[in-house]
Amino acid sequence: MAGSPSGLVTGNRQLATGYNRRAMKKCLLLTIVVLTSVAFAAQKQSDTQRLIDEALKPSPLQENLRILTDEIGGRVPGTPAMEKAVKWGFDAFRASGADTVKLESYSIAHSWQEGATRVAVTSPTQFNVRAVSVGWAPATNGPVKARVVSVGNGDAAGFSKAGDISGALLLVHTETMKTWDDLFAEYMRAPAIIAAAMKGKAAGIAFISTRERDLLYRHINTNHGEIDQLPIVIVAREDGERVARLVAKGSPVEAEFDLPNKIGSPFEVANVVAEIKGSEKPDEYVLLGAHLDSWDLGTGALDNGCNAALVIDALRAIKASGLRPRRSIRFALFTGEEQGTLGSRAYVTAHRNEMDKVAAVLIFDEGTGKATGFSLGGRKDLVAPMTKLVAAFQPWGATKLTTDAFVGTDNLDFLLEGVPNLVANQVEANYLENYHASSDTYDKVDFDQLKKHVAIASALIYEIADAPQPLGPRQDRAQVESLVKETHLDDQLKAFGMWQEWEQGTRGRAH
Numbered sequence: 175m176a177g178s179p180s181g182l183v184t185g186n187r188q189l190a191t192g193y194n195r196r197a198m199k200k201c202l203l204l205t206i207v208v209l210t211s212v213a214f215a216a217q218k219q220s221d222t223q224r225l226i227d228e229a230l231k232p233s234p235l236q237e238n239l240r241i242l243t244d245e246i247g248g249r250v251p252g253t254p255a256m257e258k259a260v261k262w263g264f265d266a267f268r269a270s271g272a273d274t275v276k277l278e279s280y281s282i283a284h285s286w287q288e289g290a291t292r293v294a295v296t297s298p299t300q301f302n303v304r305a306v307s308v309g310w311a312p313a314t315n316g317p318v319k320a321r322v323v324s325v326g327n328g329d330a331a332g333f334s335k336a337g338d339i340s341g342a343l344l345l346v347h348t349e350t351m352k353t354w355d356d357l358f359a360e361y362m363r364a365p366a367i368i369a370a371a372m373k374g375k376a377a378g379i380a381f382i383s384t385r386e387r388d389l390l391y392r393h394i395n396t397n398h399g400e401i402d403q404l405p406i407v408i409v410a411r412e413d414g415e416r417v418a419r420l421v422a423k424g425s426p427v428e429a430e431f432d433l434p435n436k437i438g439s440p441f442e443v444a445n446v447v448a449e450i451k452g453s454e455k456p457d458e459y460v461l462l463g464a465h466l467d468s469w470d471l472g473t474g475a476l477d478n479g480c481n482a483a484l485v486i487d488a489l490r491a492i493k494a495s496g497l498r499p500r501r502s503i504r505f506a507l508f509t510g511e512e513q514g515t516l517g518s519r520a521y522v523t524a525h526r527n528e529m530d531k532v533a534a535v536l537i538f539d540e541g542t543g544k545a546t547g548f549s550l551g552g553r554k555d556l557v558a559p560m561t562k563l564v565a566a567f568q569p570w571g572a573t574k575l576t577t578d579a580f581v582g583t584d585n586l587d588f589l590l591e592g593v594p595n596l597v598a599n600q601v602e603a604n605y606l607e608n609y610h611a612s613s614d615t616y617d618k619v620d621f622d623q624l625k626k627h628v629a630i631a632s633a634l635i636y637e638i639a640d641a642p643q644p645l646g647p648r649q650d651r652a653q654v655e656s657l658v659k660e661t662h663l664d665d666q667l668k669a670f671g672m673w674q675e676w677e678q679g680t681r682g683r684a685h
Contacts, residue, residue, distance in 0.1 A: 233490060234490075252438065267671065276447055280520035285437065289341075290434060312404065318377055377404070383408055386411050448507070452500050460532075465584055472615050477539075478538075486505070486507075489503075518587055518588070544570075567630055
């Protein structure tokens with residue numbers, strides 16, 4: 175009969191042998207996969223260390239920055255210095271070995287240059303007040319005589335207490351700046367103060383400097399290259415508080431101010447964009463950027479010449495390493511950042527049809543204070559992949575990730591387009607005290623720390639560019655909308671007059 179005991183034994187042995195062979199084959203394949211993964215991870219670790227080592231080698235970094243700051247100086251768009259800086263960036267990228275370098279032009283609505291700003295108290299005593307015009311403030315068309323009215327710190331209570339402000343020069347009190355939050359607060363409160371001044375028909379505004387020891391600096395309160403609504407100056411803290419004490423005594427204080435600013439017509443300026451072509455996916459890319467422009471009271475070393483030099487040196491390090499990533503890497507020196515991130519916005523507008531191809535954007539814009547990690551532009555989905563990527567920076571303490579989102583640097587328009595975007599977070603160090611000021615000069619740069627930042631930037635953008643999968647997906651309009659509200663970025667966009675552009679779809683990812 176079929177199925178005799180001897181036949182069963184023979185059949186079971188054959189089945190067992192077949193099973194063992196299949197099991198061994200599966201185990202072998204699993205072992206190969208594991209070993210391949212381990213080898214890949216080891217290779218990636220080796221590539222990262224190779225890039226870090228290359229970035230830390232002596233390089234033209236310091237000399238490049240010396241030329242930019244000492245020989246070119248402050249770089250306001252529309253000036254000869256800005257044109258020289260663009261050429262500096264172009265030549266430095268080529269010398270560093272870029273596969274391609276090009277200039278991408280765009281237009282700014284008005285050129286602007288400060289004249290011989292003058293502010294003086296004329297009664298009850300007489301003295302000159304050290305002051306500078308804010309950027310893109312209108313000219314006064316001759317001296318303006320006005321009474322000085324204090325509006326406190328510029329809130330509703332301060333304006334209410336001031337009473338009639340028509341025809342007055344408004345004195346706005348400030349606290350000394352110590353933290354990043356203080357800096358953002360300085361920008362955030364300015365639009366409401368200007369709106370209240372316009373409503374009350376004030377003649378002008380004088381903000382007391384947030385820095386001590388007579389240090390002057392320049393800000394801007396417009397965001398599209400347009401001229402501001404009324405004359406605005408920043409006055410030296412010591413002079414401003416002297417004026418405040420005179421006003422507090424109750425006697426009328428009279429002043430005279432003159433802003434002979436030079437306003438010009440629309441003009442062309444250019445971003446400088448270099449590239450290393452990817453080996454497998456050259457149409458996809460990661461972008462490392464910093465802004466090349468600066469204000470002109472100092473020489474723009476910390477804001478942001480040091481990081482413009484970093485971008486160039488990162489290209490040099492990657493090229494010198496001999497490594498070529500899967501995706502391309504673009505290196506951008508944006509202009510017009512100080513006028514409202516105009517250069518990066520122009521870049522995004524010109525390249526909108528390739529935003530799906532941008533794997534990530536990384537921006538450096540906080541001087542040379544120690545890097546602590548990265549802001550992920552509100553993207554919580556980037557925490558897990560970025561945690562793995564920043565592990566290599568543990569020895570430098572640059573592994574902390576934050577999911578905040580903010581207006582103020584060149585990642586903004588990429589964020590609004592749904593592109594994964596990163597901003598290096600750094601400690602304040604000596605950045606804030608020299609921010610936009612006459613003291614922002616080459617001697618303030620911490621080159622040891624800057625070299626570490628070159629290493630971090632080089633390794634990170636290479637790892638993102640060479641990864642098998644993108645860092646994260648491009649978000650759709652609804653996802654960006656949700657992020658904007660969750661991070662309260664909407665409040666900032668409203669304060670700076672950008673919200674309507676977002677709502678109407680003229681800025682950011684379309685509906």
